[in-house]
Amino acid sequence: MSRLLQIGDLHRERDKPAVYAWLRAFLRWHLAAFSRSAGLPWSEAQIDERIDRGGLLAREWKALADASQAEDQLVAVAREGTRAVGIVHATEQPDRYLGLRLGVLSWIFVEPVSRGSGAGDLLMQAAHDWMKQRGLVAAEVFVTADNAPALALYRRHGYAVADHRLIVRLRG
Secondary structure (H helix, E strand, O other): OOOOEEEEOOOHHHHHHHHHHHHHHHHHHHHHHHHHHOOOOOOHHHHHHHHHHOOHHHHHHHHHHHHOOOOOOEEEEEEEOOEEEEEEEEEEEEOOOOOOEEEEEEEEEEOHHHOOOOHHHHHHHHHHHHHHHOOOOOEEEOOOOOOHHHHHHHHHOOOOOOOOOOOOOOOO
Protein backbone atom coordinates (compact mmCIF):
# COMPACT_ATOMS: atom_id res chain seq x y z
CA MET A 1 0.00 0.00 0.00
CA SER A 2 1.40 3.39 -1.00
CA ARG A 3 1.25 6.11 1.62
CA LEU A 4 1.03 9.81 0.91
CA LEU A 5 3.54 11.37 3.30
CA GLN A 6 4.09 15.07 3.80
CA ILE A 7 6.35 17.21 5.94
CA GLY A 8 4.83 19.77 8.29
CA ASP A 9 5.36 21.73 11.46
CA LEU A 10 5.04 20.40 14.99
CA HIS A 11 1.51 20.92 16.31
CA ARG A 12 2.18 21.16 20.03
CA GLU A 13 -1.12 19.92 21.45
CA ARG A 14 -2.13 17.52 18.68
CA ASP A 15 1.31 15.93 18.32
CA LYS A 16 2.24 15.83 22.01
CA PRO A 17 0.85 12.31 22.79
CA ALA A 18 2.64 10.74 19.81
CA VAL A 19 5.90 12.58 20.43
CA TYR A 20 5.80 11.69 24.14
CA ALA A 21 5.47 8.00 23.18
CA TRP A 22 8.35 8.34 20.70
CA LEU A 23 10.51 10.11 23.29
CA ARG A 24 9.86 7.32 25.80
CA ALA A 25 10.82 4.67 23.22
CA PHE A 26 13.93 6.66 22.27
CA LEU A 27 14.98 7.15 25.90
CA ARG A 28 14.34 3.48 26.73
CA TRP A 29 16.49 2.37 23.79
CA HIS A 30 19.37 4.70 24.60
CA LEU A 31 19.36 4.22 28.36
CA ALA A 32 19.36 0.44 27.83
CA ALA A 33 22.26 0.67 25.37
CA PHE A 34 24.29 3.04 27.54
CA SER A 35 23.66 1.09 30.73
CA ARG A 36 24.75 -2.16 29.01
CA SER A 37 27.90 -0.46 27.72
CA ALA A 38 28.68 0.84 31.20
CA GLY A 39 28.16 -2.59 32.75
CA LEU A 40 24.92 -1.48 34.40
CA PRO A 41 22.24 -3.60 32.73
CA TRP A 42 19.19 -1.82 34.13
CA SER A 43 15.81 -3.51 33.85
CA GLU A 44 12.98 -1.90 31.89
CA ALA A 45 11.41 -0.93 35.23
CA GLN A 46 14.63 0.76 36.37
CA ILE A 47 14.90 2.62 33.08
CA ASP A 48 11.28 3.79 33.25
CA GLU A 49 11.86 4.90 36.84
CA ARG A 50 14.86 6.99 35.75
CA ILE A 51 12.85 8.51 32.90
CA ASP A 52 9.90 9.34 35.14
CA ARG A 53 11.77 10.38 38.29
CA GLY A 54 14.16 12.52 36.27
CA GLY A 55 11.35 14.26 34.38
CA LEU A 56 13.11 13.33 31.14
CA LEU A 57 9.98 13.21 28.99
CA ALA A 58 8.82 16.68 30.03
CA ARG A 59 12.35 18.07 29.65
CA GLU A 60 12.85 16.60 26.17
CA TRP A 61 9.35 17.65 25.03
CA LYS A 62 9.95 21.23 26.22
CA ALA A 63 13.29 21.37 24.40
CA LEU A 64 11.67 20.07 21.20
CA ALA A 65 8.64 22.39 21.47
CA ASP A 66 10.93 25.37 22.11
CA ALA A 67 13.14 24.36 19.17
CA SER A 68 10.09 24.27 16.90
CA GLN A 69 9.69 28.03 17.53
CA ALA A 70 13.38 28.91 17.08
CA GLU A 71 14.69 30.49 13.90
CA ASP A 72 17.99 28.62 14.08
CA GLN A 73 16.54 25.11 14.49
CA LEU A 74 14.31 22.82 12.48
CA VAL A 75 11.60 20.58 13.87
CA ALA A 76 9.68 18.86 11.09
CA VAL A 77 7.02 16.19 11.35
CA ALA A 78 6.26 13.54 8.74
CA ARG A 79 2.53 13.00 8.41
CA GLU A 80 0.26 10.53 6.76
CA GLY A 81 -2.82 12.69 6.39
CA THR A 82 -3.12 14.42 9.76
CA ARG A 83 -1.42 11.62 11.71
CA ALA A 84 2.18 12.22 12.78
CA VAL A 85 4.40 9.26 11.86
CA GLY A 86 7.89 10.67 12.47
CA ILE A 87 9.93 13.68 13.49
CA VAL A 88 13.33 15.27 12.91
CA HIS A 89 15.13 17.96 14.92
CA ALA A 90 18.13 19.63 13.32
CA THR A 91 20.43 22.38 14.53
CA GLU A 92 23.71 23.91 13.56
CA GLN A 93 26.85 24.33 15.59
CA PRO A 94 30.47 25.24 15.06
CA ASP A 95 32.96 22.41 14.74
CA ARG A 96 35.93 23.33 16.87
CA TYR A 97 38.43 21.51 14.65
CA LEU A 98 37.15 22.11 11.13
CA GLY A 99 36.33 25.75 11.80
CA LEU A 100 32.99 25.34 10.01
CA ARG A 101 29.38 25.49 11.09
CA LEU A 102 27.92 21.99 10.77
CA GLY A 103 24.37 20.78 10.54
CA VAL A 104 23.48 18.44 13.38
CA LEU A 105 20.74 15.84 13.29
CA SER A 106 19.77 16.10 16.93
CA TRP A 107 16.93 13.60 16.78
CA ILE A 108 15.07 11.65 14.16
CA PHE A 109 12.40 9.08 14.93
CA VAL A 110 9.83 7.18 12.88
CA GLU A 111 7.09 5.24 14.64
CA PRO A 112 7.71 1.49 14.33
CA VAL A 113 4.60 0.76 12.20
CA SER A 114 5.68 3.42 9.68
CA ARG A 115 9.27 2.29 9.25
CA GLY A 116 9.96 1.33 5.66
CA SER A 117 7.31 3.77 4.40
CA GLY A 118 9.81 6.41 3.28
CA ALA A 119 9.13 8.66 6.28
CA GLY A 120 12.77 8.49 7.43
CA ASP A 121 14.04 9.45 3.98
CA LEU A 122 11.52 12.32 3.81
CA LEU A 123 12.64 13.60 7.21
CA MET A 124 16.32 13.31 6.26
CA GLN A 125 15.67 15.26 3.06
CA ALA A 126 13.83 17.98 4.98
CA ALA A 127 16.76 18.31 7.40
CA HIS A 128 19.34 18.37 4.60
CA ASP A 129 17.33 20.95 2.63
CA TRP A 130 17.12 23.16 5.73
CA MET A 131 20.88 22.81 6.30
CA LYS A 132 21.67 23.67 2.68
CA GLN A 133 19.41 26.73 2.84
CA ARG A 134 21.47 27.89 5.82
CA GLY A 135 24.69 27.53 3.81
CA LEU A 136 26.01 24.57 5.80
CA VAL A 137 28.42 22.31 3.93
CA ALA A 138 28.41 19.23 6.17
CA ALA A 139 26.24 17.49 8.74
CA GLU A 140 26.77 15.07 11.60
CA VAL A 141 24.71 12.68 13.67
CA PHE A 142 25.44 10.56 16.72
CA VAL A 143 23.89 7.09 16.68
CA THR A 144 23.96 4.10 19.00
CA ALA A 145 26.22 1.46 17.48
CA ASP A 146 23.62 -1.32 17.51
CA ASN A 147 20.84 0.76 15.91
CA ALA A 148 21.05 -0.97 12.52
CA PRO A 149 17.96 0.69 10.96
CA ALA A 150 19.25 4.18 11.81
CA LEU A 151 22.74 3.34 10.54
CA ALA A 152 21.25 2.12 7.26
CA LEU A 153 19.23 5.34 6.89
CA TYR A 154 22.26 7.53 7.54
CA ARG A 155 24.46 5.55 5.16
CA ARG A 156 21.79 5.83 2.43
CA HIS A 157 22.06 9.58 2.84
CA GLY A 158 25.86 9.62 2.56
CA TYR A 159 26.97 9.61 6.20
CA ALA A 160 30.26 7.87 7.00
CA VAL A 161 31.77 6.91 10.35
CA ALA A 162 34.18 9.55 11.64
CA ASP A 163 34.80 8.34 15.19
CA HIS A 164 33.51 6.03 17.90
CA ARG A 165 32.27 6.65 21.44
CA LEU A 166 33.41 3.97 23.86
CA ILE A 167 32.07 3.46 27.37
CA VAL A 168 33.54 1.44 30.26
CA ARG A 169 32.37 0.82 33.82
CA LEU A 170 34.95 2.00 36.32
CA ARG A 171 33.60 0.59 39.59
CA GLY A 172 32.16 -2.67 40.89
